[in-house]
Amino acid sequence: MPGQHTPLTDAERETIIDQAIILIEQVYVHLPLKRAMHAVEPLQRLKLLRHNHPRLQESDFHYELVSIFTCLRDRHTSYILPDFYHGYYAMLPFRIQEFYEGEERRYVVSDVMVTLQNKHFRKGVVVTHWNGVPVRAAIELNADREEGSNQDARFARGLAAMTIRPLGYTRRPNEKFVLVGYLDLKGNERESRFEWEYRESKFDGPSPLSVPSSEQALALGLDSKSEFERKVRIALFSSISEPVKAAAVTPDLLKTTLGLTDEQVKLYFQKNSHLPDNFSFDTKETPHGTFGYVRIYSFNIPSDAAFVREFVRILGLLPQDGLIIDVRGNAGGNIVAGERLLQLLTPRQIEPERFHFINSPATLKICNREENGTMTRWKKSIEEAVKTGAPFSSGFPLLSARQYNDIGQKYYGPVVLITDALSYSTADIFVAGFKDHGIGRVVGVHSSTGAGGANVWHHENLLEYLPPGPDSPFKPLPGKASFRVAARRSTRVGESAGDLIEDLGVEPDEVYRMSKRDVLEGNLDLIEHVAKMLSTMKRQSLSVRVEEADGGGREVVATTKNITRLDILTDGRPRTSLDVNDDSPARYPLPAGAKSLELRGFRREEGGPEPADELVAVVLRGIP
DSSP states (O other), X not given: OOOOOOOOOHHHHHHHHHHHHHIIIIIOXXXXXXXXXXXXXXHHHHHHHHHHGGGSOHHHHHHHHXXXXXXXXXXXXXXXXXXXXXXXXXXXSEEEEEEEETTEEEEEEXXXXXXXXXXXXXXXXXXXXXXXXXXXXXXXHHHTTSOOSSHHHHHHHHHHTTTEEETTTSOOOSSSEEEEEEEOTTSOEEEEEEEOEEEEOOOSSSOTTSOOOHHHHTTEEEOXXXXXXXXXXXXXXXXXXXXXXXXXXXXXXXXXXXXOOHHHHHHHHTTSOSXXXXXXXXXXXXXXXXXXXXXXXXXXXSOXXXXXXXXXXXXXXXXXXXXXXXXXXXXEEEHHHHHHHGGGGOSSOOOOOEEEOBOSHHHHHHHHOGXXXXXXXXXXXXXXXXXHOOSBOOOBOSSOGGGGSSSOOOOXXXXXXXXXXTOOTHHHHHHHHHHHTTOSEEEESSSSOOOOOXXXXXXXXXXXXXXXXXXXXXXOOGGGOEEEEEEEEEEOOGGGTTOBOTTTOOOOSEEOOOOHHHHHTTSHHHHHHHXXXXXXXXXXXXXXXXXXXXTSSEEEEEEEESOOEEEEEETTEEEEEEEOBTTBOEEEEOOTTOOEEEEEEEEEEOOXXXXXXXXXXXXXXXXX
């Protein structure tokens, strides 16, 4: 732990409390929902704290604030302790994860620090007790101190916090050490003692605690506490080389650090991502076929363009007959980056989610300021609330629909998405969009995603959007304390139009129970299970090239698989509709001067009362 610090004065404490009251009352978009679903009254607790705080010690004051925000069950909305605590975490030298034997939940040590000297306590031992309490009961007690919106999310977060606790967000452990009861690798009952260790975090790239710029915050959907924990796990348990740990890996980095040649760099990026903190990918060979696999660890990246560009590159390196996308443990990040990925996986036009403010004097003032750019779109509906009494503003997407459909489909095979209760925020929104647009099947290792549906701002962002002054309720906080707040809630589209993600999450099409082999051997059973699903799903392909025609001019040449009709458009205008088959390419002469090309592939579906042509593939491209 860090050294001595100057305690807050009573006046400084009251500034923090008063700003918390304003934040919850006038900015926090989920307050009506949380009052209804969790029977909480944070404003009254804050008022009581204002009255009682002089009798509290410094740490008790901070932890009472933490507790008040925790009762909201919202990972987006939290009190961040002063900078004395920033960047520090408590840790034990191992990690435990859940698996199932039949219907019974069990807990296995999945990672151990190389510095741990204990010949019996190894990766693979099964934990049975924690300080003498059955381990499941200990996790449930810990889960009560976590902010998960639903039961699965709380339990998953309670499990994660058994061995890592960021001190900028949560109470330090009460005990100096823990006694862990376990079955060793030979099945013998044993007990080992582990002391809590306190460390300062040192991450590659910006810390999850960093305050986003005012522009970045407008598209931020991130559980920064879980992102902090993820980065700590990488630091504690990863043996990857330093260049791969970097947030972005460039050819120059590989050449200067590892001395790779141009050819070696090319081979490296055929198996590794330019953004290793966000992506990894692989080809999975299974008894049911060979499929692509992409793990999206985080959507937390400043540039949605770079994120989408790298995903397109990865898709081109993988088998085209089926794709597994895995967002387990993804704490979110750039909402636009997540939503813009969807277009790459479907021929359908993407309808982005809508975002809504709570109607209050503070949100009206924020939306009234011309300096706040796109937020002025919400102004009219917030003003109308004076007449209608509506609790929330109208909903608008973060960008125009055109910007979510500017690239078009890049992957034409079937897709399965894997989720868990730690898939949160932007990951929640990505899963919702995936399901609402019918892109593929969703397999969850829990009964829903983490249920965080909002755009999140820091207190510092509020000071930028509505600077301190006579018309602003916001003031700087002492000691670099801060708050995070869910400022705009998101609602779903399609058949789920208007439904909330917050507290509800996204239910999978199928729940899968992780095996011990999954946890210890790289998800072997899970991948095989999903591969079997992919092998039964319909697949198609559509590739296009432009060639010189025999009679002069140029023509479109389209090769299809499992497509029966092809509509061709140039410069946004329909040109022709062709019946096609897999045996011979379709050809069509290009109009002179055409600049853009769109091909829409349909398949005749014979089921139902009448045969119908279903849109299954789209190609968008410019014409050089």
